[in-house]
Amino acid sequence: MADSRTKFYLDRQNRKWKGVCSGIADYTGVEVLWVRIGLILLTLAGGFPWTLIAYMLVAWMAHDKPMGLYETPEDAKFWQGVRSNPKRSTTEVRSKFRELDRRLADIETHYTSRNTQLANEIESLR
Template sequence: MNSPRTTLYRDKHNGKLMGVCAGIADYTGVNVFWIRMIAFLSMWPTGGASLLIYFVAGFLLNKKPPYLYRDESEQKYWQGVRQSPKRTAREIRANFRDIDRRLAAVEAHYVSSNPRLTAEIERLR
């Protein structure tokens, strides 16, 4: 996926230090508090290596563009795409099937209540 919405960024706007945890939270859809807790608690088992990884990520990751998403629903959509692209594609197909079904129902209702239109369609067949 080449979309800038599927890239991991550091989020300086919502970040505390370099914005790495906020960027991971935005990317995964997990609350930033839990990402920060995991990062903080991982310093002891890793002997401080996670702190080094944090700073390396802070220097390597690009800053999040200011207007990456139009609104909250678009942000949630792209988080879903990053988490499970196949599930998102299934949901989109299901939405289109639902729209098609509702459109067919509207069309059937309109055609059945309009005898002139029904006659015109039959004449064209």
């Protein structure tokens, strides 16, 4: 399933015409409005036939985005980050796990230490 989250898909739910611009926006994490404005400016700046040809080729070759590809918006942001820079994403995940491990170690140290106040509180709860 992870490799399907790193592929480019047409986003038919947020489409205006074929879903290419919304697919690019979903893939990169850029706001879809800016992608559409960029495509229009590129077309008007001299890429007239080629941008439309490229748009139609992408619309023809790309697959539709599967339903339920991302469970949460945070999940979508994570996979956009993986697509843009996989090494940074793995570093961020390692950093989060390191932080969680450190916090768990602190809790374990606090719990197993000879803390009489904590022992009294636990005994009072029994």
